[in-house]
Structures are given as C-alpha cells and as structure tokens.
Amino acid sequence: MKKLSKTAKRNIVAYSFIAPNFIGFAVFTLVPVLCAFVLAFTKWDGSNPMEFVGLSNFKELFGNKLFRAAVKNTIIYSIGTVPLTMAASLGLAVLLNKKVFGRAVFRTIAFFPYVASLVAVTAVWKMLFSKSGPVNAILYYVFKVPSDQLPKWFVGGLALVSFILFSVWKYMGYYMVIYLAGLQGISAELYEAASLDGASGWQKFRYITVPQLKPTSFFITVMLTINCFKVFDVAVLLAGGDSNSLTESSEVLVHFIYQKAFGEWRLGYASAAAMVLFIFVLVVTLVQFRGESKYANS
C-alpha cells in the first residue's frame, strides 16, 4: 500500500471531524437553502411537474392585499417591539446592576418568561386578556370602563398591540442579560469622575451609560429586528383561529409563507414570499457587518 503523504493524512483526519456534522448540515440545510432560491421562480404544487415562471410570483405577491398587509404588520410589529424591548431591558439591567438585595432572584424571574414555552404562556395571556378576563375586569371595576367598551385585545387594530406587549414581556429578560454584561464592562472610574464633577444620576446615565453601551445596543437592535421579522408563533397562538388562520389585521410574513405552502400547496409562490423575508433579513445583516467593523476598532 502506498504511504499517504503527511498533508493528505492531516486532511483526512480533519475531514473525519467535520463529516458527521457537515453531511447532515449539507443535506438538510445547505441543499434546501439553495433550492429555496430556485423555487421562488417556479410554479409547483409538489407533485405535478415544476414550471419556471420568472418573476411572475413576485408580481402577484405585490398585487396581493393580504401579502401587503403581512409586510405592513410585520414592520409595524418590529417598529413597536424593538424600541420597547430595548428600553425595558435596559431599564431593568440598570436597576439590577446596582447593589440590590435579591439580585439573582430578580434576574431569574425576569428571565423565566423567555424559557417558558410559547403555547403555555400565550394560553395564559389569552385568558388574562380575554373578554371576561382579569385585565378587562380591572378596567371595568377599577377604571369604570363601561362593559360595552371593553377592548377585544386580539382582534382588529389591537391585535398588533397585543403581540408587541406580549413580546416585550416574553423577551425582555433575555436582552436584559446582554445589557447587564455590557454594563459590567463599563469602567467604574468613569462614574466616579462624573460624581466628583457633580453629575446627577440621569446625567451619568445619559452621558456615560448610553454612549458606552452603543455596541451592545447596536447588536441588540440587529438581533431583535431579525427575530421580529421571523414572528410566527406569537401571532398564530395569540390571534390565530382553530386552524392557525390569521386575518388581515394580524397576518404576518412567516404565516403568509406557511399558509401558501402548507395550506394551499403553492410552493413557488410561498418561496417568493420567503425571498422577501430573506431580503429583509439580509439588509439588516449587512448593516450589522458594517457596524461590526466600526465597533471592532473602537
């Protein structure tokens, strides 16, 4: 047998490390990713022959009222959720960064909604905010809102508001932890110097904490925005009917894809909508790359 060269041997060993993951990754992720780009330009129901249709899927998409609603709602949801979650998580992180008693307990409590399953917590939220639930009961008994004016939280214009409130509640603990790590990276000397100059607590927050946390905030904005674009479970579990259906006031992008693909078997059309999602995410990712090179130097 011919003796293998040293480099060949080295390569084989390295590939043997990568192979178990890479084979699975290539088959189950890489191939579908590539297919997704092709599928967007076809008409296919999964069983009959596939047909290339060029850009017509995209033309139909932009003429579709429900699709436009899905895009609009997803953007409104993101615009509402991103700043509110950031403000809430930063506020909480600042409070927990002080020397407070029971800090670990508070942190665990704030973090728990993040690990709790969506089906369970949305079920609770739906009950809390239902027509005769405790939130409306408080509005009725305490704030004397007449019973015929009590809000329906998950339909019409309020649906998106509910999604946003719920998401802030569920995800703020996660981003709070990231902010806490960022806060611990700020040197105490900065605050001491500011105290000597007689700066107030608010001034310290405004002129030290916020600028020092810029890289963290940037990272959180990117992550949150991408996660918001991918919203599905929150919308479907809070506002969806029995068959996971959504109406125009609560439709979101991923649900539109889901519905077209697995409800109507219009795979090409669904993939075209998926491309729109991809472009949204891509834009944010490119912004992130630019930002990362900027903050890496500072």
Add this chain to the structure above:
Amino acid sequence: MNKKTKLRSKKQNKVVGMILTYVLLIVVALIMIVPFLWMLSSSIKADREVFQMNPFKWIPDVIRWDNYSKIWTKMPFGKYIENTAILTVIVTFLQLLTSSFAAYAFAKLDFKYKKTLFLAYIATIAVPWQVYMVPQFIMMTNAFHLGDKLLAMICLQAFSAFGVFMMRQFYMEIPDELCEAARIDGMSEYKIWARIMLPLSKPAISTLTIFTFVATWNDYLGPLIYLTTDTKKTIQLGIKAHFIGQYSSEYGLLMAASVVSLVPVLIMFLALQRYFVEGVASTGIKG
C-alpha cells in the same frame, strides 16, 4: 445651604433612589410572575371558577387536583411527553457531539478548503430557517419519505450551523500550545479532542445544551409542519390541538397541562442557569 445639610440631602436622595429601585423591581417582577401564578391557580380550579372575578380567589375553596390526573386520560399526554423527550434528548445529544467534533477541526486543525467550508456554515446562519423550510419539507417528505415522522424533526434540528459556530468560538480561546504539547506526546487528534478539549469546554457545552434543549422542547412551527398524526405530536402541538380552540373551555385542564409542560424546562433552566446567563451575555459581547 451649608455643607452638612447638603450632605444630608444627598443621603436622603440616595435612600429615595433605593426605595424607588426596589419599588420598580418589585413591580416588574410581579408583571413577570403573575401570569405564572395565574396559571398555577387556574390549574386547580373548576372551569367556571377561572373567570370568577368578583371576588377573585387565588386558591379555590375546593382544590381540583384531579385536573392533573385528567389530562393523562383526556388526550395521549404521556405519548406527547415521550415524543418530546425523545426528540429533545436525541437532538441535544447529536447537536453537542457533531458540533464539538466539527468545531475542533475548524478551531485547531489545518486542512484544505477550511475557509470555504466554514463560509458555508456562516452564510447559512444568516438565512433564517423560515426562508428554506418549504423546500426542506418537500425534500424530507418526497425524497426521504419522512413526512409525519419524528425522525424528520431530528434530522432537521440536529446539525445546526449555530452549534458549530458557537463551539468554535470557544475552542479558539483555548491556547494552541495545549494541543501542540499533546501532539508531541504522541496523542492522536481524537484523543486530544476527547481528553483535553471536551473536559475544558464544559461551560460551552452546558450553554449549548440548555439552548438546544429549550429550543427543541418549545418548538412549535417545526412540529406543526411535520407531525400530523395525533399520537406523534409533541407536547406543544398536543396542548394546542386539544385545549386551545374557539369552542374549548376546559381552562383548568389547559392550565394543568401547561404547568406540566413547563416543569422540565424549569428544572433544566434552574440547574444550568449560570451557563445560560453566561452564554447569552457572551453572545452580546461578541457584537
């Protein structure tokens, strides 16, 4: 104002600030925890008591423990738990094993096409799963005939690019000299991975374990697409299918099932909390 009163007012400010801090913290903690208390409370109530507001009772006069026994007979709840547990354990195990294996090569070995292969991983991290879930599903069902099978869910979640990326980041921080020294001692690469890298990467492994565990246990969209037969469903799908609908009003049972579904995640979270927090924090610092 003389110096003494100024100092005193500063001290007063500090006390007021501390009180304000605690008040705010307690309010936030209550907002976070009340939904879970409501869940617990409703899980031991009769359905008609759940929405009884005036007067509202956290603990009902008659405690309905049987809500917790009924959920096992009203639906194949045991089967759901079994399915979810199998899925979660296998996915987590495969994910850890294959990711740390591949990550070792990317972090510590030199080989041909290393950059190209790693780029393939990085590029797909930027593509959300929702973008390619449709062709993936078609491939799984048409080519591999895995429709409505738990195995499809395993294949789909066990080889994530994220795991490789995360483990690689961690291995990069372990000094190369450690591996060099072991190589000189005649250790094979496999032994170095098993005897040196793996024991050193406990924090990273714990982080990846809890992330994967929680994500798989709580996943909704994946099982929703793939699993259609009732007895093959995961716990999330099962609860949704049986108790959440326009006409269902078995609130006590729904809440009892929800409580049970949270228990494994809660245990996992409390046990590995430190690593979870560190893992989340480090993803932030990276940015």
